[in-house]
Amino acid sequence: MSAIQFEKNADDIVILTLDSPNQSANIMNADFRAALEDTVAKLQADAEISGIIFRSAKKTFFAGGDLDELIEAEPDHATTFFHMVEEMKAKLRYIETRGIPVVAALNGTALGGGWELALCCHHRIALNDPKAKFGLPEVTLGLLPGGGGIVRTIRLLGLQNAFPLLMEGKQFGVEKAKSLGLIHDIVETEQKLLDKAIAWVKANPISQQPFDVKGYKIPGGSPSTPAVAQMLAIAPAILRDKTKGCYPAPEAIMAVAVEGAQVDVDTALTIESRYFTYLATGQISKNMIGTFWHGLNAIKSGASRPQDIAKWKATKVGILGAGMMGAGIAYATASKGIQVILKDVSTEAAEKGKAYSQNLLDKKVSQGRLTAEKRDQVLSLITATADAAELQGCDLIIEAVFENPELKAKVTQEAESYLVTGGVMASNTSTLPITGLAKASKDESHFIGLHFFSPVDKMQLVEIIKGQNTSAETLAKAYDYVQQIGKTPIVVNDSRGFFTSRVFGTFVQEGLRLLAEGVHPAKIEMAALKAGMPIGPLAIQDEVSLTLSEHVANETRKALQAEGKDLPRSAADDVIETMIHQFNRKGKAAGAGFYEYPESGKKHLWEGLSHWKKDVEISEQEMIDRFLFVQALDTLRCYEEGVLESVVDANVGSIFGIGFAPWTGGAIQYLNQYGLEKALIRANTLEAKYGERFKAPQLLKDKVHTGEKIS
DSSP states (O other), X not given: OOSEEEEEOTTSEEEEEEXXXXXXXXXXXXXXXXXHHHHXXXXXXXXXXXXXXXXXXXXXXXXXXXXXXXXXXXXXXXXXXXXXXXXXHHHHHHHHHSSSOEEEEEOSOEETHHHHHHHTSXXXXXXXXXXXXXXXXXXXXXXXXXXXHHHHHHHHHOHXXXXXXXXXXXXXXXXXXXXXXXXXXXXXXXXXXXHHHHXXXXXXXXXXXGGGSTTOOOTTOOTTSHXXXXXXXXXXXXXXXXXXXXXXXXXXXXXXXXXXXXXXXXXXXXXXHHHHHHHHTSHHHHHHIIIIIIIHHHHHTTTTSOSSSOOXXXXXXXXXXOSHHHHHXXXXXXXXXXXXXXXXXXXXXHHHHHHHHHHHXXXXXXXXXXXXXXXXXXXXXXXXXXXXXXXXXXXXXXXXXXXXXXHHHHHHHHHGGGEEXXXXXXXXXXXXXXXXXXXXXXXXXXXXXXXXXXXXXXXXXXXXEEOTTOOHHHHHHHHHHHHHTTOEXXXXXXXXXXXXXXXXXXXXXXXXXXXXXXXXXXXXXXXXXXXXXXXXXXXXXXXXXXXXXXXXXXXXXXXHHXXXXXXXXXXXXXXHHIIIIITOOOBGGGTBSSEEOOSSSOOEEOGGGGGGOOSOOOOHHHHHHHHHHHHHHHHHXXXXXXXXXXXXXXXXXXXXXXXXXXXXXXXXXXXXXXXXXXXXXXXXHHHHHHOGGGXXXXXXXXXXXXTOOOO
């Protein structure tokens, strides 16, 4: 069956129905290209065609490019790939420039290549579907819109208006598309969609794109227009400040936009194809497609969830502790329509936690993103209380109290008697072993870790930690709950610090070690940003608070000593101790840490950090390698030790939980794409210079020996 069904009606209008075989959605793959070639041949052979309408036989219009195909494009294939793209675009350009009306009848979402196909049409009519999304999100996967999306968007909207859509990959709904002028009409039914498309064809027998009309000027002006030239003079610097040079896609998009705006459409389309080929055959797009598309889809489909266990939904969730974490979990849960009991030691403290949700919801209402009625519905689902009896009937209770084993044991024992039969008791601990905490429970098989990240309303990841005796049913329920509230679950086995807290600590400590070695703090922070980390280690340590880090280290040391083990002190420990006890600088919450926090003005590094200044020279690349390798090697150790069970969870968890450089595709993919043999050599060099934390795990050596990737 062809991916494009060709039908000519009594009015000589050709209706092209997109219907990719063996796919739930239409995609721009080999089947589509072959069908497009056949379609254009039929169009060229028929001089009696009065118009063309694109429609879809799927639930959506068109999903985009074939990412399985794109991830296989290697540098050796660049010439072939470029010509393939150019040939497909030439066929679309033929349809666009034939002189007869071309309409896109959009019955739902059109993203990436699908939206590019729609932009090839002279007129776009959309079904009024609130779930429909349009746009060009390729940049989020390290790519650019290579099917004419940049060229047409720039010509329709102008450089300044198009930049956010192209370089940030913004998606938008029907109404926004209409307000931008990218959708011309909205209808309520699929029949009206086709009827209106036919009517428009009949009313416009001669048609062309506005930018193909002689004398057409790009809205806002070309790159040489003074106002646009002034914007373009600083735009690359602003962009580089955001990307830190880690992401070639936004820079390539800007180059295509500016270069393409200075030439004719066909030349601009060729420029776009060249940059698209450069990105598609490059490594960074492969890293990002592998994790942000394939990895996330694997998690969404339940890759780490026990199979053959029925899907489950939480109906009433208890949360113990209404501090920042508990309040955030309450908001995330209630906003998905689940009843929440938010308990604290006093009603006043619980109400304060509920007010957190009120503030977030009020902000959405003021921004027009939520109705007052919906806000009130969400708030009505949260019961703030000091009475444990209110927990009666909960099918999931999550404790989110202070990181103290005795306190956690106390609240667990008080609360779990109110759980329904088969209910789940969870801890939001970030470091304490779940198996130990589970001993306070009357049934360890129903106990599990649910490690949320702060702030919960913004952070998508939840780390699910299995204790030694956690049952498969409990894990399945925890996985289902995390997905029910719209978060991304990864599953790990129990150990101190689990995966994310353990590896995150290596990044922060490496920054503190560099400070202790005498490196200028500004250089440390900048090297971390250029590595691709979202924030520098000194800034993040201030956010976490130095006192909390000291407390966790002390508690960990005590627990290990009780087991007959030891946690040696490091230069990082010494820096924290000096900051707290000598300089009384405890972090952002205390108003003074590695940074100063003036009431008016931006935060800036504290001058007193010169206490550690020495005449030391470490190259920026050396620091970048230290930041990335110390995390990647420890992530691999977690995998080797069985803390992590899958590379997908490792890569997704490292990016969404730790903030590991997204351009790499994740901590283990960083080693794969670096080249495992080269990575082993680099690890050995770093170990020789800086110590055992850079020691290559045996698994890395084994993979180098066998020539396999880590998978």
